[in-house]
Amino acid sequence: MTTLSPRAINRATLARQLLLERSDLSATEAVGQLVGMQGQEPKHPFVGLWSRLAWFGEGDLIAAIEDRKVVRATLFRGTLHLVTADDYLRFRTTLSPVLEAGLKLLGDRAAGLEPDKVAAAARQLLAVEPLTFTEVRDALQQQFPDVNDRALGFCTRMLVPLVISPSETRWGWTANARFTPAEQWIGGKLRRSAVPKELVVRYLEAFGPATPADFQTWSGLQKAKALFDSLELEVFTDEHGKNLYDVPGAPRPDADSEAPVRFLPEFDNLLLAHAKRERIIAGEHRQAVFTKNLRVKSTYLVDGLVAGLWTAEKKRGVATLTLTPFGRTTKKTAAELEREGEALLRFLEPDAKTYEVVTAS
The missing domain is CATH 3.30.300 (GMP Synthetase; Chain A, domain 3)
Incomplete structure (x- = not known):
């Protein structure tokens, strides 16, 4: 079994992250290659794409957002991400267990919360018009007066497939943006069945070679070892003898490949996609x-x-x-x-x- 040096692992990951050389991909294609970009704040993905793409201008991503090819929504690990509309429809159901499990974070604030009823009420509200989460919480509080308003909003965010409506501002979204039903905005249907094996492959194409624990850290999905074992993947070892899995034929540049200086924004996924981050x-x-x-x-x-x-x-x-x-x-x-x-x-x-x-x- 081939052993990959730390430098070889680093270069393989950088190549897939479009950080060894700037790519000619479009903004939409790049977001797809990266399987989404962390998007707590609107500006960060713009900086991330600037560092990865040749001739990138903010208008390139704004156009993709306005054309509804790229959306900003709650997804991996229950956090806001910029993803392609196709990937959102494809993987939202696969990640539902992660989002549902996120309700445990509410602790005592979940007293009296009936998630299914709250989600149904929120869907009715948002089907009428896009709303800010302050408006969602206030409206739900009228229907569920004995439940913590933050719990009502968090439940909606985790259980109802929503995207953030863009606005005519520089980085695409205002601080207090409005949310709208994902299927309605995108004009397509969520995939009804989960496709975790596909998500593993996409993850490795963007962040590999990696371990099941790395995939779990990135996606939030648990018990990933069985998924990896069910796929036809190449297996390597690191310097400590740990197995690393990869997609056959994926880019693995020479360990001596030049890596130019690059600037990464806050919350860049490169720093968040592995259980152990020494590769970066x-x-x-x-x-x-x-x-x-x-x-x-x-x-x-x-x-x-x-x-x-x-x-x-x-x-x-x-x-x-x-x-x-x-x-x-x-x-x-x-x-x-x-x-x-x-x-x-x-x-x-x-x-x-x-x-x-x-x-x-």
Whole structure:
């Protein structure tokens, strides 16, 4: 059985994540290749695609959203993701157990909650018109006055297939956006039967080679080992003898392949898709990236690994990208970061008068 070095695993994952070289895929095709992008906040997937696609402009993704080819909805792990409309219809039923299990997080707030009745009432409300979740909670509270209003809203989010209605704003959605029934918005029907084997294959195509535990971390689905065993997959081992599974013929570039510097947004799926994340971030740096309040900071990659944090702001017409490196930065890498960083700033702040890339002291 072939053993893959840490560097070989890293390069294989980066290739599938479109981070070894920028791709000519369309925005919709790229979102499909990545099997969705974490989308707690609207801007982040735009930055993620900018780092992965050649000639990407925000209008490319906005057009896909307006054409209803890409949607923003609650999906993997019960969190907001940007996914293709086809993938949402395909996999929403497969992920239903994860979303239903999410109700356990309510704890004592679930007192008196009857999920099926609440979901049915929410469907009736949202079939009439798109609503914000504040409006959903207020309306449901009138029907279920003895139930916690947050529990009513959370139940709706987990059990009712909804997408977020886009708006005419820069990153596609307002902070207090309206939700609408997914089938109604997309114009298609959810697949009624689960297809977990398909989801495993798609996961490996985007994040492999990987383990069943990695798939569980990414999807939220449990007991994945049996799924992996039922598929015809290639099996490798890592340096510790752990089995890694992969799709036959999937890209596995040479371990010495060059990995250019890349900037990743907050919550990028590359940092969230594996149980053990050493393939992309060293253990000693995790605490600086993953915060106690469950944020995942914006990072940059050097030679394929997380090497520091970045923030961007614009004041008085000056757009500034501030780098916080985790270690020493060579002159060559610093020059690459400055070039790539200024290009990112021009994407984020096209109206700025000047652009600066600085390193935090």
